[in-house]
Every structure is written in structure tokens, then in C-alpha cells.
Amino acid sequence: MRSIGLYLHIPFCRRKCLYCDFCSFPGRTGDYQRYLEALKQELRLRWNPQWQVATIYIGGGTPTVLPPSALAELLREIKTVARVQPQAEVTVEANPGTIDGPGLAQLRAAGVNRLSVGAQSGDDRFLKILGRIHTTADVESTVALARRAGFTNINLDLIYGLPGETLDDWQQTLRWAIALAPDHLSCYGLQVEPGTPLQSMVREGRVRLPTDDEVSAMFMANTRILPAAGYKQYEISNFARRPRAGEAASGDYRCRHNLIYWRYQDYLGLGLAAVSTVAGHRWVNLDNLEAYLSAVAAGTEPTGMVEPLTPRQAMAEMLILGFRLTTGPDPEAFASRWGVSLAQVLGERVQPLLDGGFLREAAGTYRLTPRGMLVSNQVLTKLLAPLL
Template identity: 40%
Template sequence: MPKELSLYLHFPFCQRKCFYCDFNSYADKNRLIPDYLRALENEIRRFSPQHPVIRSVYFGGGTPSLIPAESLTKLLAYVRQYFGVAADAEITIEVNPGTVGIEDLIILRTGGFNRLSIGLQAVQNKILNTIGRIHTWEQFREVFGYSRECGFDNIGVDLIAGLPGQTTGDWNVSLQKVTELGPEHLSVYALQIEDGTPLAEMIERGAVELPAEEEVARMLNQAMVFLRSQGFEHYEIANYARPGYESRHNFGYWTGRDYLGFGAGASSTCYGERWVNLKDPELYAERLRAGLSVIAERETLDETKRLTEAVMLGLRVRRGLDLDWLRERFHLNLLDQAGLEIEQLAAAGLVVIRENRLALTDEGVLVSNQVLAKIMRNL
């Protein structure tokens, strides 16, 4: 067991599933919540005896805030009982503005949660309705204010560029209105169309229209420029934070820290292996109740896979991939291995080498998938 870990707990329940979402979540299984919470406790007990230091805990979903706040704080206390959670650990819960009130937030804050990740996506109610969100901009703003009143001084907000009917003007208004509230963190994603989702079906039958790729690229570029002007650091491809407020939990993923995931569909990387739990929350709970394994897939992380992931994740971070560390850890000189491709990318203004770190430029961020693919095929 490593000396330090991150913990992730998955809650696959929603009041209504957003039309673009393909995460492991369900809007028709809330009756399972009591059994599911007991199952989480059972799974946690399986990994607790060695007590590594826990640097971050993340309650994600689904919609964790759909669970009664008292149950969430009880579960967090259970985590603290079985793991050595650091006194200064970052403890995050994802919140949907349509599922919490000030009483819930008070319970969460006094119960030990010190960071909120609030899903907003856009400030225009028409767009929110189109994508199946269960809240309005006004509800979000109210929940944000309540969160401050309850003592949350580390709040992240999610926005999505490229939503149906969204214009660059809409996007600018979203950026401006959200930053006026003063969050510490912003995650800015480009919409991904996933097969089998209601949104994919809506697009196929012409019920909604998406912005052109060029317009989405302009939105993402506007975010880079505007958020920096507002004091945010662009520290990862899709993430911005005020100094000192980077998501420690997600940064652990990007820098290769081992983590344990609990819950239906959760993944773990530890002991040189990666495993993924069964997705069905009912089956997950049944098997834990019976003392059986809930692991659906397991793989050993050989050096090739570790190298591939180190390069991909290292390039997502805006400070770049440490080439000296890569050479020392994997005995690989990336400039020898992929020198021609890196030279071509640099000439195109897509990557740069600073202090022996290979990093994406702003232009490279906008086409990061293509840049990463070109470098990765040489490994």
C-alpha cells in the first residue's frame, strides 16, 4: 500500500439524468440508496487496515447531493474512522443546485466537507432546460450564496462550451456572471456527444443544433483570455483556479498518485494494478452483502502503460511534462524518441519547451487530442 492515497466515492443516483451524460448514473434507482450506502461501508472496510495518509476525498456522481446530507456526513465520518485522513485534506462533494438548500449545506460543512464542486454548465435557463438540467441560473446563484454563508471558502463551478443553441455571446455572459460571484475554481469543458445519450438522439433527428467547431474553439479561447484577466491560473487543459485553489484531488490523478475508488463503476489504481467495479448499483450492493468481489475488470500496469499515461497526463497540465523526470523514471529521452514530431509541433506553435518541460501552448490546448496523438504514436 502506498504511503499517500486519494479516495473517490461514487453515487450513481440522479433526480433526472442530463441529456448529454453517459456517466454511470441512474434516475430510476433511488430506492436502492439505503442499501447502497451500507455497501459502500462494506467496501471501505476491505481496504482500511493499512491506513495510508489520505490527501483528498471526493464524493462524485451521479448526484451525491441527492443523498440526505446527514447520510453523507455519516459516511465521511466512517471514512475517517477507517483511513488516516490528513488534517488538511481536501474533501469535495459535487452538488447539483436543484438538490440542496441551506440546511443541507450547513450539515455538509459542519460534517467535514470543505470544498464544493457545483455543476452549472450555463447561465441561460433556456439552454439549461434544453440539456435536461433540473435547476435554473437563479437557483445556482442562491445555492452559491448559501454556500458562502455556511463557510465554504473553496468552491468550484463547471461550465460547458458548445451546448445546443449556445452562442459566443451566451458564453461570454456565462463567464462574466460566474466570475462576478467569485468562485475559487472553474472547470471549462467542451461538450462531448456520446452515443446512446438523449442529446445524441436529439441531434440525429434535428431537434437541436450545435455551434460549429470553430465557434466552440473561439469560446474556449475566450475562456483562456478572460479567466486569466480575472486572476485565474490555467493549470490544466480544462481547469482554472485562483492561486492555491487547484483541485488537489484531480491534480493527484494528473500526477500519477494512487487512488482507491469505492462504489458502482468506480475505478482504482493501486498496488501497480487498476481495477473497475461492477456498474450496476443493485448488483454491487448484493455482492458486497454476500461477501463477494465487486471487481468487474482488473489489469496490471506494466511499464509501457505507465509511460503512456505519464506522458498523456503530464501534457494535460499546463506547466508541462518534466523531461528530466521522464528520463530518470522510464529511462526515456522523449526528444530522441519523438524529436521530429515535437519539432514540427513546436514550429506550428502548438508546443513549447520551457525549463526542460514540454508544454502545450494556448493554440495547442485547442487541438490537444491531435497533439497528444502525434507524440504518443512514437512511444
């Protein structure tokens, strides 16, 4: 059996944020049911009985703009069609202000065991700048309601480097988030994507972004403040809490679904614009809603693009993703897949990066130091130059 991660994209939201370039649409409630039926049909079209599902991740968009009963029905269909491991991680993304206590209880009863809350900031000023529909009080309420509903694995998504944000502002957001006692924190630097309203605001001088040095200081604050509060960094942007007193020592709050991506393992993506990589083959679904719905209704797989990967490209991707992890690329998995060791592939390019304090060697592999993480793109470009 081939173990895979399963991702389902919900492209609907209540209002599109000013920084968002994801495939998502505000409103369009009349398309909800058609789209859910198409997701179920695509699963039936693509499912291979030789697969088993290790993780399920329902993302968006905002999945929780859908009725909780619809998400529960979607999960029931997955478990009917696919072979889902008994201890599978099942995550749903939730935006504060789009789900209440009974809805959270319904998701938990349906088998959702991990909730990822789109908090983004602990300061209402910055939430307004981003175009978010919620307040910090809404985040606090959602977390409290989720705990009451029985969720024991809650992630908060946060963004730093926001327009007008200072290091002190970001440190206050971190302290606010820690006080909510989530089990996992994802802290991403803001990306100003082309074609977004935020890009226009920056270009026209209506908002000012922090400098590179200020953003670097915010990143370093993550690596200092969160571990001191009991959160272990396991990936450049992700931190999982350590088990508390009385909990099983084996408790692991790392996102198992995202680990599938970073370890370059197989995943199947369903829905609009979803990406899949299985057995070395990659494809991307159609990103036009009507075209996607029509293709699935006609009984055809809604593939928009097939991306052929050469062995060299695949090897580079595996290393790029592996270096995001604080443990570095897995040397045994790499050698098993490619028949060559990390040291042979990376060669003499490693030593200057070790000497410069950007990499360190440990457990038969190489890991980015905090200094290396700050400039990871440049480090990996130098390290993997022959493969790129």
C-alpha cells in the first residue's frame, strides 16, 4: 500500500483579504453544493485502491464558510471511497467569525482532530490593514469554543512583517498567541504577491513595509520567544509545543500533513487548482471554476497541467524542502531514492557554508542554522547550483 496525504481545496471565502492571491472567491454561495459534489466525484475518479490516506487537510479559501454538516458529509464520503488510516490526522482550516460552538462540535464529532485557525495578528490594527473580517477577540473566542468542543490539537497561523509593524508589535503578537496556549504555531513572513490590492497599496505609498533588517529581527524573535515558551521549532516557520506534565511523552503536535510535503512524500490534491505529486508524477487541477465543474460532471479528471519532473529537478526539490526542516534532509531516504549520498551530491559547496555559519553538520546530514534560515534562498541556490 502507498501511504499518501490528501488535500481538498475549498475555494470560497466571505471576503478576499488584501494580500491573498490564492484561488478563492468571496460569496458564490450558490456554487457550494455543486462544488462539494464535484469534489466527491473527483475523489472517485482519481482514487487508487493501492493507496491509503495518512492525513487529510481541508484548506482554502475558508472551509468554514461551508455548513459544518457539509464538511462532515465530505469526510464521510472520503472514508467511504478511500482507505483512511485509523489514526489519520484530519485538519480543517477555520477563520474566526465563520464558525460557532455547535459547528466546531459537529466537526469534532465528524472526525476532525486538528483545527488550524487563521489568526494572522494579535493586533486589530493590522487585521484591518490586511482586510481580515475578524478581530483578536474573535480569535480568542474561536480557540475557547474549539477547546470546549474537544479539540486538543489547535494551530494558529500568524503573519509578521506587516505594513507599519515594528519588532515590538510582533513580539506582542507572539506573547498574545502564547497566552492562548495553542498546540502549534505557524509564523510566516508576509509575501506581497503580484496583482493583489496590497501590492498596489505598497506601490502607491499608502502603506510602508518593514525593512529587511526589521523582518529579520522578527524572525529571530520567533526562534527565541517561542522555544522559551515550550514550542520547538521543527521547520523554518513552524513550531510545535512539547508535551506538558501529565501528557504522554510521545505527544507530537507537528503538522503531519505538512511533513509529507517537506519530506517529499506523495500527496493527492482534489479541487480547484489543487496540486498532486504521486510516484514522481505531478499535475495541477484546472483553476477555472466552471471548467472544473464541467470536467468532473463529464466524468473526466480535471487536470489543467501535467508537470514533468526530471530526476535532477526532483532531487533538487527534495533537498530544498528537506532543508526547511530543522533536522535537514533525511540522508537515508535521499540515498534510498537516488542511489547516491548527500555528501556526493552537495560536494565541496558545503564547506564554505559550514565555515560561514549558514549550515551545520549533524546526524549524517546538514541543517540550516538560524543565520542560514534568514537567507535560505541564497544558501540553497549556492548549495544546489548544479541541480537548478
